Amino acid sequence: MPFPPEATLAEVGEFALIGELTGMFGQGEQVLVGPGDDAAVLRVRQGHVVVSTDLLVEGRHFRQGWVEARDVGHRAAAQNLSDINAMGGRAHSLTVGLAAPGTLAAQWALDFAAGFAAECDLVGASVVGGDLTGSDQVVIAVTVLGACTQAPVLRSGARPGDVLAITGRQGWSAGGLAVLSRGFRSPRVLVEAYRRPEPPYAAGPQAAEAGATSMIDVSDGLLADAGHLAADSGVAIDVYSASLEVPEPLHAVAAATGADPMSFVLGGGEDHSLLATFADGASLPDGWTAIGVVAEGEGVTVDGAAYDGETGWTHF
Amino acid sequence: MPFPPEATLAEVGEFALIGELTGMFGQGEQVLVGPGDDAAVLRVRQGHVVVSTDLLVEGRHFRQGWVEARDVGHRAAAQNLSDINAMGGRAHSLTVGLAAPGTLAAQWALDFAAGFAAECDLVGASVVGGDLTGSDQVVIAVTVLGACTQAPVLRSGARPGDVLAITGRQGWSAGGLAVLSRGFRSPRVLVEAYRRPEPPYAAGPQAAEAGATSMIDVSDGLLADAGHLAADSGVAIDVYSASLEVPEPLHAVAAATGADPMSFVLGGGEDHSLLATFADGASLPDGWTAIGVVAEGEGVTVDGAAYDGETGWTHF
Numbered sequence: 001m002p003f004p005p006e007a008t009l010a011e012v013g014e015f016a017l018i019g020e021l022t023g024m025f026g027q028g029e030q031v032l033v034g035p036g037d038d039a040a041v042l043r044v045r046q047g048h049v050v051v052s053t054d055l056l057v058e059g060r061h062f063r064q065g066w067v068e069a070r071d072v073g074h075r076a077a078a079q080n081l082s083d084i085n086a087m088g089g090r091a092h093s094l095t096v097g098l099a100a101p102g103t104l105a106a107q108w109a110l111d112f113a114a115g116f117a118a119e120c121d122l123v124g125a126s127v128v129g130g131d132l133t134g135s136d137q138v139v140i141a142v143t144v145l146g147a148c149t150q151a152p153v154l155r156s157g158a159r160p161g162d163v164l165a166i167t168g169r170q171g172w173s174a175g176g177l178a179v180l181s182r183g184f185r186s187p188r189v190l191v192e193a194y195r196r197p198e199p200p201y202a203a204g205p206q207a208a209e210a211g212a213t214s215m216i217d218v219s220d221g222l223l224a225d226a227g228h229l230a231a232d233s234g235v236a237i238d239v240y241s242a243s244l245e246v247p248e249p250l251h252a253v254a255a256a257t258g259a260d261p262m263s264f265v266l267g268g269g270e271d272h273s274l275l276a277t278f279a280d281g282a283s284l285p286d287g288w289t290a291i292g293v294v295a296e297g298e299g300v301t302v303d304g305a306a307y308d309g310e311t312g313w314t315h316f
Numbered sequence: 317m318p319f320p321p322e323a324t325l326a327e328v329g330e331f332a333l334i335g336e337l338t339g340m341f342g343q344g345e346q347v348l349v350g351p352g353d354d355a356a357v358l359r360v361r362q363g364h365v366v367v368s369t370d371l372l373v374e375g376r377h378f379r380q381g382w383v384e385a386r387d388v389g390h391r392a393a394a395q396n397l398s399d400i401n402a403m404g405g406r407a408h409s410l411t412v413g414l415a416a417p418g419t420l421a422a423q424w425a426l427d428f429a430a431g432f433a434a435e436c437d438l439v440g441a442s443v444v445g446g447d448l449t450g451s452d453q454v455v456i457a458v459t460v461l462g463a464c465t466q467a468p469v470l471r472s473g474a475r476p477g478d479v480l481a482i483t484g485r486q487g488w489s490a491g492g493l494a495v496l497s498r499g500f501r502s503p504r505v506l507v508e509a510y511r512r513p514e515p516p517y518a519a520g521p522q523a524a525e526a527g528a529t530s531m532i533d534v535s536d537g538l539l540a541d542a543g544h545l546a547a548d549s550g551v552a553i554d555v556y557s558a559s560l561e562v563p564e565p566l567h568a569v570a571a572a573t574g575a576d577p578m579s580f581v582l583g584g585g586e587d588h589s590l591l592a593t594f595a596d597g598a599s600l601p602d603g604w605t606a607i608g609v610v611a612e613g614e615g616v617t618v619d620g621a622a623y624d625g626e627t628g629w630t631h632f
Binding site: 032033036037038039040041042043044045046047048049050051052053054055057059060061084086087089093095096097098099128129130131133134135136137139141143144146148152154155156215216217232 | 348349352353354355356357358359360361362363364365366367368369370371373375376377399400402403405409411412413414415444445446447449450451452453455457459460461462464468470471472531532533548
């Protein structure tokens, strides 16, 4: 450990901490200039740069005590990497900004960075720059850059007759949050899913190659994000609830909390599963499950009717 | 005005506000997919992507009452655009994240965005994505992407014998901050310089073309940033104070506050002037002034001696 265990950010100092942090991030072959100059410099091939940005705020997107610093690092990277996945792209470079109180343990920042770097390693992406500053509350700002080897898959391409399909865990994170919200720590598999999502990183480019007509990652909730596909594509989407798997641990949580287990699956976000549409008759890539259809019209229905359970959330 | 004048972010709602904000940002020809999908998609030519990120925190980087929302937008864009300038690059695309309390006026966000867009317009750059979320304190996260038409100018290229030169206003913002800190509103020209820096955007690429050996934008303070050049290049830098212009309004502020006017020039950051080194005998581009020399050794001196006045600041 490079700093005394109890040292705060203020005691360690901005420049010492930045020096320590930048040493934790390996640099890929696309990186001509990494962290430490006015800007990073990346070598890019002719083509598309796919870019997305997200904020995580302490007390809203994570709570100290519910998630460890390392988990926050994994989550912060995952939710951004997933946005590139949802375009059918492959992430290669990220920047990360950390605003935090001077009283925060310096070790928290190091653990956060270790989790962030480990998640980026899963897809071979590099942290090429960042910023560190003081604030009253921990706020993490991530921007991710990626590349597409084929046309990016937008939210707007779903057409009537297409099949709606999903891949990746769905509802697990929401179940974990429900557990933690009530002061419990199990089922552990759900709590772990909340702490560290496992987005299906390989699935985005695979879906793009298989001709997905539209795609989104589930971060607001399955129905909310299906709603984004429907609205941006100018179509209606019907979800077949019988096609959706309700993972076993969710039944236990639902029983304990009096909730409908399907509400976690339909309403849950933050697992960063992928939702995509494919032309009718197209063969779905491995790991995808058909869960609905696209029709003319607007809005999202479940089994042909409006769903009146919990769905998604807003940020204010 | 699209919202009632007193409406808060919480009353207006995340999606309505995002819709309004994205409509304010024009999209350049490099933008294939702008805000609203999982990620933006940019067309890039073979070459280098230059990327940098910065955070602005309410109460640290700006204070409500000292700067209007529109000024905060200008500042947030300017400090990031300036980082690309300092590489000798031209910025083309930005993302912006806004974390803010739900009680903040929605109009504040719109005014912020208007200032941000106006600053980006100065260099023809587009806001291609963003994020909006709740927090206890306003935190703004900006990432900027740019391109270099020649090799980027790093901090590490200064060589003994090089000339140190500067372009752009220097010390004005620090003077404005000193004025505001004491409850005054004039000299107005300094207060305005603090509220809206005017980085010399054209000067970065010009310096690169003129063969600058190293470059940095002054954001921590002239001596502090000269120190970054010296440290990264493994050289010593001596600044000639007689070569530095002390703008007339700074004399008045210095007299009123009992400060050495030169301390604003040597210690001041946030004007985003550019500091660069050029080979001895090279002709400086228009607008640049030689203010010192590079020698073997380490550290920064003023007129051959250590400077013991105010220089720069740290973030915790």
